Amino acid sequence: xxxxxxxxxxxxxxxxxxxxxxxxxxxxxxxxxxxxxxxxxxxxxxxxxxxxxxxxxxxxxxxxxxxxxxxxxxxxxxxxxxxxxxxxxxxxxxxxxxxxxxxxxxxxxxxxxxxxxxxxxxxxxxxxxxxxxxxxxxxxxxxxxxxxxxxxxxxxxxxxxxxxxxxxxxxxxxxxxxxxxxxxxxxxxxxxxxxxxxxxxxxxxxxxxxxxxxxxxxxxxxxxxxxxxxxxxxxxxxxxxxxxxxxxxxxxxxxxxxxxxxxxxxxxxxxxxxxxxxxxxxxxxxxxxxxxxxxxxxxxxxxxxxxxxxxxxxxxxxxxx
Amino acid sequence: xxxxxxxxxxxxxxxxxxxxxxxxxxxxxxxxxxxxxxxxxxxxxxxxxxxxxxxxxxxxxxxxxxxxxxxxxxxxxxxxxxxxxxxxxxxxxxxxxxxxxxxxxxxxxxxxxxxxxxxxxxxxxxxxxxxxxxxxxxxxxxxxxxxxxxxxxxxxxxxxxxxxxxxxxxxxxxxxxxxxxxxxxxxxxxxxxxxxxxxxxxxxxxxxxxxxxxxxxxxxxxxxxxxxxxxxxxxxxxxxxxxxxxxxxxxxxxxxxxxxxxxxxxxxxxxxxxxxxxxxxxxxxxxxxxxxxxxxxxxxxxxxxxxxxxxxxxxxxxxxxxxxxxxxxxxxxxxxxxxxxxxxxxxxxxxxxxxxxxxxxxxxxxxxxxxxxxxxxxxxxxxxxxx
Ligand SMILES: [Zn+2]
Numbered sequence: 001x002x003x004x005x006x007x008x009x010x011x012x013x014x015x016x017x018x019x020x021x022x023x024x025x026x027x028x029x030x031x032x033x034x035x036x037x038x039x040x041x042x043x044x045x046x047x048x049x050x051x052x053x054x055x056x057x058x059x060x061x062x063x064x065x066x067x068x069x070x071x072x073x074x075x076x077x078x079x080x081x082x083x084x085x086x087x088x089x090x091x092x093x094x095x096x097x098x099x100x101x102x103x104x105x106x107x108x109x110x111x112x113x114x115x116x117x118x119x120x121x122x123x124x125x126x127x128x129x130x131x132x133x134x135x136x137x138x139x140x141x142x143x144x145x146x147x148x149x150x151x152x153x154x155x156x157x158x159x160x161x162x163x164x165x166x167x168x169x170x171x172x173x174x175x176x177x178x179x180x181x182x183x184x185x186x187x188x189x190x191x192x193x194x195x196x197x198x199x200x201x202x203x204x205x206x207x208x209x210x211x212x213x214x215x216x217x218x219x220x221x222x223x224x225x226x227x228x229x230x231x232x233x234x235x236x237x238x239x240x241x242x243x244x245x246x247x248x249x250x251x252x253x254x255x256x257x258x259x260x261x262x263x264x265x266x267x268x269x270x271x272x273x274x275x276x277x278x279x280x281x282x283x284x285x286x287x288x289x290x291x292x293x294x295x296x297x298x299x300x301x302x303x304x305x306x307x308x309x310x311x312x313x314x315x316x317x318x319x320x321x
Numbered sequence: 322x323x324x325x326x327x328x329x330x331x332x333x334x335x336x337x338x339x340x341x342x343x344x345x346x347x348x349x350x351x352x353x354x355x356x357x358x359x360x361x362x363x364x365x366x367x368x369x370x371x372x373x374x375x376x377x378x379x380x381x382x383x384x385x386x387x388x389x390x391x392x393x394x395x396x397x398x399x400x401x402x403x404x405x406x407x408x409x410x411x412x413x414x415x416x417x418x419x420x421x422x423x424x425x426x427x428x429x430x431x432x433x434x435x436x437x438x439x440x441x442x443x444x445x446x447x448x449x450x451x452x453x454x455x456x457x458x459x460x461x462x463x464x465x466x467x468x469x470x471x472x473x474x475x476x477x478x479x480x481x482x483x484x485x486x487x488x489x490x491x492x493x494x495x496x497x498x499x500x501x502x503x504x505x506x507x508x509x510x511x512x513x514x515x516x517x518x519x520x521x522x523x524x525x526x527x528x529x530x531x532x533x534x535x536x537x538x539x540x541x542x543x544x545x546x547x548x549x550x551x552x553x554x555x556x557x558x559x560x561x562x563x564x565x566x567x568x569x570x571x572x573x574x575x576x577x578x579x580x581x582x583x584x585x586x587x588x589x590x591x592x593x594x595x596x597x598x599x600x601x602x603x604x605x606x607x608x609x610x611x612x613x614x615x616x617x618x619x620x621x622x623x624x625x626x627x628x629x630x631x632x633x634x635x636x637x638x639x640x641x642x643x644x645x646x647x648x649x650x651x652x653x654x655x656x657x658x659x660x661x662x663x664x665x666x667x668x669x670x671x672x673x674x675x676x677x678x679x680x681x682x683x684x685x686x687x688x689x690x691x692x693x694x695x696x697x698x699x700x701x702x703x704x705x706x707x708x
Contacts, residue, residue, distance in 0.1 A: 237466030
């Protein structure tokens with residue numbers, strides 16, 4: 001019987017986003033400074049071509065680009081495509097064209113957006129003109145192109161001082177994270193307050209969470225075993241350092257806990273004990289959140305806390321370090 | 322048919338800094354590349370192929386930066402390869418470049434590795450929460466600190482060994498004009514007094530976050546033979562293993578032990594501590610010096626710290642380790658492995674300047690990455706290998 005993956009695997013959304021601070025270097029800095037000031041800046045290359053934006057290094061001599069030239073704000077569409085459904089971060093929130101625009105006096109096209117209402121209003125050979133943003137920061141978004149009606153829009157005043165040396169590039173990626181079928185069984189077990197492990201049929205090692213493939217033998221860990229929620233701290237660190245995106249307020253103890261009956265340690269949090277008293281070999285037990293807060297996650301276990309039993313002998317866990 | 326003998330004939334690196342806001346990624350790479358080419362007495366046009374390496378793309382937020390870099394790196398019309406093996410990438414990138422020459426495919430290969438950590442935040446990039454699992458991760462320091470604790474327990478090392486390493490490497494860095502950190506007066510006491518970040522790892526026992534690049538020119542024997550001071554490649558090895566597996570040794574990983582054994586065999590070395598004159602070992606957290614001394618076979622298991630404690634890893638010791646200041650003094654992640662390989666080459670070329678080990682003839686370059694799961698290492702020598 002075939003089962004659809006979604007029947008047996010858990011998934012959850014993940015967003016990874018960061019505002020990258022990009023240093024642009026002296027050549028692209030010159031170009032971006034031009035945009036901020038309402039002027040296209042290109043470069044004359046060693047083969048005589050004029051190109052905008054200027055490449056950082058000459059493609060023939062490999063030397064840093066140094067011969068900058070001011071370029072016209074009018075040009076010709078040499079090719080284009082229609083964006084009927086714009087997505088976040090694009091130049092417009094309405095349909096528009098992306099086009100290769102060869103500015104007058106240059107020898108290579110610039111990729112940019114043309115503000116027209118329908119694909120009927122753009123064609124190869126169309127004359128276009130820059131439309132500068134009122135607020136300009138020294139970024140490619142300081143300008144778009146519009147069909148050239150023959151009259152220049154009044155140039156906005158120069159928007160800043162000094163050279164542009166960097167830009168901020170926000171990046172945001174939305175993923176759907178899918179746990180493996182074996183991990184999903186583990187997370188579903190947690191939703192019932194159970195710790196489900198699996199044994200490798202070849203090396204007989206017990207993996208928690210279970211694996212689609214034993215990393216040693218390359219076969220799925222299939223035979224299901226339920227573990228108790230007690231174990232031994234093999235090793236740990238005390239996290240004192242705060243950082244961007246951190247979910248737990250420092251200081252906290254991140255520990256490897258070898259659950260009784262498992263052959264691999266699980267990482268979790270240790271609480272209910274002064275941090276200076278935490279030690280290798282400490283016997284601990286899971287502290288579960290109230291049942292009504294449970295989901296299909298290891299976070300159903302709030303943390304591990306000492307059982308009060310004598311420490312485990314070093315020989316019982318030293319091969320798990 | 323045997324390998325074509327190959328040698329490093331040019332080494333270049335940037336001045337590593339927390340923020341190199343004066344250059345783009347392309348500019349950073351070219352700074353290192355142009356120095357390597359000048360050192361080799363060669364132009365970019367003479368190069369047959371380019372091999373580039375860097376660590377995760379999330380660090381700069383540019384997916385596959387080699388695509389946009391191709392023209393700036395002078396790769397138009399040439400083979401351009403990108404290598405990625407996490408923190409060990411600088412080492413494995415150099416090995417891929419070397420193999421293109423040793424295989425006889427190319428005669429002159431330029432390799433460059435870089436990281437521009439200031440464009441984002443590596444700690445964030447290495448700790449992106451994964452659904453359903455406990456969000457206890459805390460960057461590379463958080464990952465390695467428990468394993469350092471395990472090493473201390475297993476070896477019985479005194480608590481100040483890590484501080485000895487940090488004080489030594491930071492002092493060595495004062496002799497390296499390219500090093501990021503130039504912290505005068507770093508002592509064992511000052512390191513021990515620094516803040517505990519990921520207990521048992523202190524602030525001063527941790528590598529900095531750097532922008533930087535390193536480049537090498539690797540040439541076949543007929544070209545290398547006319548170079549004034551080639552660093553001949555005597556052996557190259559890479560090994561990998563899973564991040565996690567039942568009873569996996571996280572302190573003294575199998576892949577590292579196997580790689581070292583294969584490396585010494587290839588290089589014809591029977592007693593590494595007696596035959597290696599300088600070692601550049603990837604030590605991002607100070608305790609990894611004694612750990613890797615054991616993993617590499619410079620010391621018996623559990624005895625690496627005794628070499629450190631006795632001062633044998635200092636510039637004047639039996640096995641000088643990280644005379645350049647190492648990863649503890651400069652850490653442009655993707656380039657850090659290539660810096661180890663390049664610094665080893667500088668030592669046997671007699672070109673390491675103030676941090677030169679007198680009369681160094683054979684040197685080790687070493688890198689590791691991921692959860693101590695990727696290893697890359699080479700031995701370079703002043704003499705052309707016999708076979
Ligand atoms: Zn198995």
